[in-house]
Amino acid sequence: MVTPRPEADLAGARVLVCRPEPEAGRLAAYLEACGAEVRVLPLIERVDLPETAADRTLIQNLDLFQHVIAVSPYAAGRLLERIDTWWPQFPVGLNWYGVGASTAAVFAAAGLTPQAPPDGFTSEHLLALPGLHAPAGEKVLLARGERGRELVRDSLNRRGAVVSELILYDRRRPSWSESDLRDHLGDFDPHAIVALSGETLNNLMALGENSDHNLKQRLLVVPANRVAQQARASGFDWILTPASLADDAIATGIAEHLARPARAPRPNTSLS
Known part of the structure; x- marks a missing residue:
């Protein structure tokens, strides 16, 4: 940005x-x-986590998801690095989301057309976006860090989405x-x-x-x-x-x- x-x-x-x-x-x-x-x-302090076999499967099956969400600019950047390893081009038909404008800007810089809350930058604002109102039966990939807020995952699960988490980094107190x-x-x-x-x-x-x-x-x-x-x-x-x-x-x-x-x-x- x-x-x-x-x-x-x-x-x-x-x-x-x-x-x-x-x-x-x-x-x-x-x-x-x-x-x-x-x-x-x-x-x-953010500590990047090594990629697991389960992580690789999520990325390799990226085209099976309907929604991809990153909770922070750092999560968005780490996610794009993982995707670049397995996908020479982004799969079509995905809806990309950033919790705030700064996160969405990371996706936009990669050539994507992400959605972000027009007047906020919290999980609550993200969940108010129309595309996430009724995701029943739809698959969501949530890129995040360890031990963060669970609001996005829990809310989308309650709305009927099938949420898969990609935990990219841990947070520690220096x-x-x-x-x-x-x-x-x-x-x-x-x-x-x-x-x-x-x-x-x-x-x-x-x-x-x-x-x-x-x-x-x-x-x-x-x-x-x-x-x-x-x-x-x-x-x-x-x-x-x-x-x-x-x-x-x-x-x-x-x-x-x-x-x-x-x-x-x-x-x-x-x-x-």
Whole structure:
């Protein structure tokens, strides 16, 4: 996906990006182009899983499916790599879906014509697409990571679809040293923290419990109301849910929220 030229003014802002790579590096570069000082502290590490015999069978039988869904840009990319090994051309007649515009863009870049929610980027938005309303008897290939949300699979099963999952990668919490945490949380003392999944938020909270930094005083950027509710229940009260997960929307939201004087973050004084 082509990211628009930076327009948000983030001069003087310190932003901690907790996305996994490669998304973290791309977002960090965009925020820096907007004037922010940025540190990257991925709180999820993706580990690609080896292809199994069952995985190969799913890919070799790709033409038997009616729908192919990827839950993230990373899942879409890994799926296309697997398909390329066995299919010199994509089989015809498949309906391709991305949970959000960024995921659909990965399919589009490969020459496909994917569908994505027009006004959202969550599993709930995906399931509202007309093509998935009544999939009874139709076969769905769901490309995803290990231990993710089960909403898409369970909902489509209830609607009568025959869902096959292709688990392409696992997600793990990286191990960060005390010096890393002091550098990224204490010394850097971010104004805003980007945590774009519930799992990332859980890992961030675990870091806060093991450090002296009061993360709950910072602006927290989360992907959806579901995660925002989780954050509020955990004690965060300054929360941004951006209009989309595109880099420019995240930057614009952070700039607007940090510009509000009444909510300017207090510097961390608990670390010596």
